[in-house]
Amino acid sequence: MSASASTVALSIVIPVYNEELNLPTLFTRLYPVLDQLGRRYEIVFTNDGSHDRSIELLKAQHAARPDVTRVIDFNANYGQHMAIMAAFERVRGDVIVTLDADLQNPPEEIPKLLEMIDAGYDYVGGYRLNRQDSFFRTYASKLINFVREKTTSIEMTDQGCMLRAYRRPVIDAIVRSGAINTFIPALAYSFAGKPGEVGVKHEERHAGVSNYSFYQLIRLNFDLITGFSLAPLQIFTMFAGACSAGSLLLVLVLAYRRVVLGAEAEGIFTLFGILFFLLSVAMVGIGLIGEYVGRTYNVVRARQRYHVKEMFETTS
Ligand code: UDP
Ligand code: MG
Numbered sequence: 001m002s003a004s005a006s007t008v009a010l011s012i013v014i015p016v017y018n019e020e021l022n023l024p025t026l027f028t029r030l031y032p033v034l035d036q037l038g039r040r041y042e043i044v045f046t047n048d049g050s051h052d053r054s055i056e057l058l059k060a061q062h063a064a065r066p067d068v069t070r071v072i073d074f075n076a077n078y079g080q081h082m083a084i085m086a087a088f089e090r091v092r093g094d095v096i097v098t099l100d101a102d103l104q105n106p107p108e109e110i111p112k113l114l115e116m117i118d119a120g121y122d123y124v125g126g127y128r129l130n131r132q133d134s135f136f137r138t139y140a141s142k143l144i145n146f147v148r149e150k151t152t153s154i155e156m157t158d159q160g161c162m163l164r165a166y167r168r169p170v171i172d173a174i175v176r177s178g179a180i181n182t183f184i185p186a187l188a189y190s191f192a193g194k195p196g197e198v199g200v201k202h203e204e205r206h207a208g209v210s211n212y213s214f215y216q217l218i219r220l221n222f223d224l225i226t227g228f229s230l231a232p233l234q235i236f237t238m239f240a241g242a243c244s245a246g247s248l249l250l251v252l253v254l255a256y257r258r259v260v261l262g263a264e265a266e267g268i269f270t271l272f273g274i275l276f277f278l279l280s281v282a283m284v285g286i287g288l289i290g291e292y293v294g295r296t297y298n299v300v301r302a303r304q305r306y307h308v309k310e311m312f313e314t315t316s
Contacts, residue, residue, distance in 0.1 A: 007040055008040050008041065008042050008093045008094075009040050009041065009093055009095065010034070010037070010040070010041040010093045011041070011042050011043075011044060011087075011093030011095070011096045011097070012030070012034065012043040012044065012098075012099060013044050013046075013084055013087040013096060013097065013099070014026075014043065014044070014045050014046070014087075014100070015045075015046050015080045015084055015087075016045050016047050016048060016054050016058065016083070016101045017047075017048040017049070017077060017083070018050045018052045018054060018208065019050070019054050019101040020050075020052040021206070022102050022205075022206045022207050023057045023058070023061075025103060025206055026101055027061055029106075029107050030043070030099075031068075033107045033110055033111070034107075041068055042068050042069075042091070042092060042093060043068055043069055043070070044070045044072065044090060044091055045058050045071045045072070046071075046074065046084070046087050048074050048077050048080065048082070048083040049074050049077035050077075055071075058071045058073075059071065059312055062312045069313075071311070072087060072090065072308055072311055073308065073310045073311070074306055074309060075307045075308075078305070078306040082305055082306045084098055084184055085184070085306070088171050091171065093168070094168050095114065095117050095166070096166045096167075097114075097166075098163070098166075098184070100162050100163070102205045102207075102208065103203055103206035104132070105126065105162060105163035105202070106200070106201050108201075110163075110165075112198055113165035116165070116196050117167065120194060121194050121195065122166070122192050122193050122194050122195070123170050123189065123191075123192035123193075123194070123195040124164060124165040124166075125156055125157070125158070125161065125164050125195065125196075126158070126161045126163035126164055126197070126200035127156075127158035127161055127197055127198075127199055127200070128158055128200060128201075128202035130201070131158075132202050132203055137210075141158075141160050145158070145159060154186050154189050154190070155189075155195075156185065156186070156189060159183070159185055159186065164185060164188070166192075169191075173191040174191065236283075236287045236290060237284065237287030237288060237291060238287075240280055240284040241284055243279075243283060244277070244280040244284055246280075247277040247280050250273045250277070251273040251274055251277045254273040255270065255273075258270050
């Protein structure tokens with residue numbers, strides 16, 4: 001590490017996937033905010049295999065502000081969390097802030113997070129005030145928040161908000177954990193000593209559409225982000241879930257008919273209904289085991305999680 005490396009106070013980490021329409025605005029809004037902080041900072045962009053001109057824009061920005069801009073260029077698309085992970089492995093700052101490139105997290109809110117860090121928190125999660133996402137996205141994520149709260153010890157108002165600040169030791173712990181299928185905010189929470197939260201503004205996506213499809217969102221929420229070889233298992237689990245719901249409905253209808261109309265065909269259909277239901281429960285179980293076997297497989301084969309094609313940075 002060079003002498004200058006140890007003096008970086010703040011690292012901003014931004015994953016970029018097909019954001020050519022947003023990057024120019026991001027640059028004009030983000031750099032002034034950081035310049036005004038009076039801290040030595042760096043911005044680490046990860047180009048996550050974009051198909052548009054994102055990498056050209058990032059390279060131009062590196063040329064324009066080589067002192068503070070670093071660009072990691074992936075050879076392919078590995079997903080938002082791997083893009084952040086690659087940056088975490090290379091950041092030099094004492095405090096690290098993650099941010100989306102689509103301006104849904106206004107850069108002007110960064111000082112708010114830093115105030116909390118300065119006040120002694122080692123992990124500050126943003127939660128979105130006046131969330132600007134589709135009705136479906138907002139409610140789906142409320143449901144997932146609820147399930148997560150019930151099943152884990154992670155307390156987070158808004159797990160989907162990526163505007164977050166971390167102290168260095170938390171990031172080092174994340175990097176050391178070598179997590180493969182990971183949800184960074186939750187992982188960070190588990191390593192934090194004094195986690196805090198702060199409300200941040202949320203804006204509509206500046207341009208373009210969300211990079212997440214419905215299917216990807218489900219997968220993300222399964223905590224399974226990469227690895228196409230796991231996809232069949234995941235689809236199987238989802239299919240089994242649908243079967244379960246359908247046959248539960250059947251059981252309820254048959255039970256109702258049994259009570260109101262009496263036994264039909266000596267009650268054989270009731271029996272079938274119950275049988276189908278139990279069968280689909282068993283299928284969900286097999287699917288779930290598949291999920292865990294798949295996760296284990298991913299860890300055991302220990303394949304490199306992402307591949308950096310090129311780095312654009314001035315100092316080393
Ligand atoms: N992103 C990424 N790789 C992907 C998908 C998304 O690096 O495969 C980045 C994207 O450029 C953005 C952030 O992750 O900076 C959040 O993505 P998006 O806005 O599509 O997600 P949403 O806000 O809809 O959750
Ligand atoms: Mg977004």
